Amino acid sequence: MYKKISILLLLIFSQTLHSNEDVWGRVGHQVIGEIATQNLSPNALSEIYKILDGQSLALVSTWADEMRSNPEFRKYNSWHYVNMPLDKEYHEIIKNPKGDIIKAINKCIEVLKKEKSSKEMKSFYLKYLVHLVGDIHQPLHVGRFEDRGGNDIKIDFLGKVSNLHRVWDTQIIEYYTLDYKSLSNELLNKQKTQVSLSPKDWSFESQQQVKKIYSQILLKKNINSEYIEKNFSLIKSQLHKGGLTLAAVLNDIFKK
Ligand SMILES: [Zn+2]
Numbered sequence: 001m002y003k004k005i006s007i008l009l010l011l012i013f014s015q016t017l018h019s020n021e022d023v024w025g026r027v028g029h030q031v032i033g034e035i036a037t038q039n040l041s042p043n044a045l046s047e048i049y050k051i052l053d054g055q056s057l058a059l060v061s062t063w064a065d066e067m068r069s070n071p072e073f074r075k076y077n078s079w080h081y082v083n084m085p086l087d088k089e090y091h092e093i094i095k096n097p098k099g100d101i102i103k104a105i106n107k108c109i110e111v112l113k114k115e116k117s118s119k120e121m122k123s124f125y126l127k128y129l130v131h132l133v134g135d136i137h138q139p140l141h142v143g144r145f146e147d148r149g150g151n152d153i154k155i156d157f158l159g160k161v162s163n164l165h166r167v168w169d170t171q172i173i174e175y176y177t178l179d180y181k182s183l184s185n186e187l188l189n190k191q192k193t194q195v196s197l198s199p200k201d202w203s204f205e206s207q208q209q210v211k212k213i214y215s216q217i218l219l220k221k222n223i224n225s226e227y228i229e230k231n232f233s234l235i236k237s238q239l240h241k242g243g244l245t246l247a248a249v250l251n252d253i254f255k256k
Contacts, residue, residue: 025170030180032134033057035243044254051122057130064131079104080135083145090200105132105199112253137242139210140165142203156222172228187240195245
């Protein structure tokens, strides 16, 4: 009897995991949260501590994806990405009336900067900000409309059916079975780079990467270990940049 129940629970649990899969994997978001934390100003650290009741950025970084299975959060689905033709920049595209990642990030920053915003509002928008700065650094989150950011491009990942979006969200990172602490420690030793405070710049930079990803996949629809090894360095540099960018934005929001 117990065995049956536990198998059932396991099934339900694994299905829940699956429904959340098409998102910069858990580890990717946590790495960005951790790198940001290590680069925060003392004032930003203490403000964030108050808003999140001591929860870490790494911990809250995946909350926005966990809430996607909640019907009340469906209206925020379009916040996680922006679809753009490869030859157009954000200011040239027809905007999604339901919102997009750039509008959402700007909204988060606006609410967090306002002293009058309630703690509850600040907590909601801070959790989204941490998550979305991560998402926008995953190049397929600014992918083309016609293939839904690579979700509709079926490919073979090491012999298993997959899609391009999922490969870049989770499968390449998972291949290395790294926990977020060790990956963040590795990246925290890297030379820091200058980052922009403008979400439009972040989407532009991701778009330059996604162009390369699309053209590579045109030549080859099966992903082998060579592809994974070649592209993991890009993922790592995007995670590093995402973490530094998140820190810069939070330091700017919570500057004295
Ligand atoms: Zn997301």
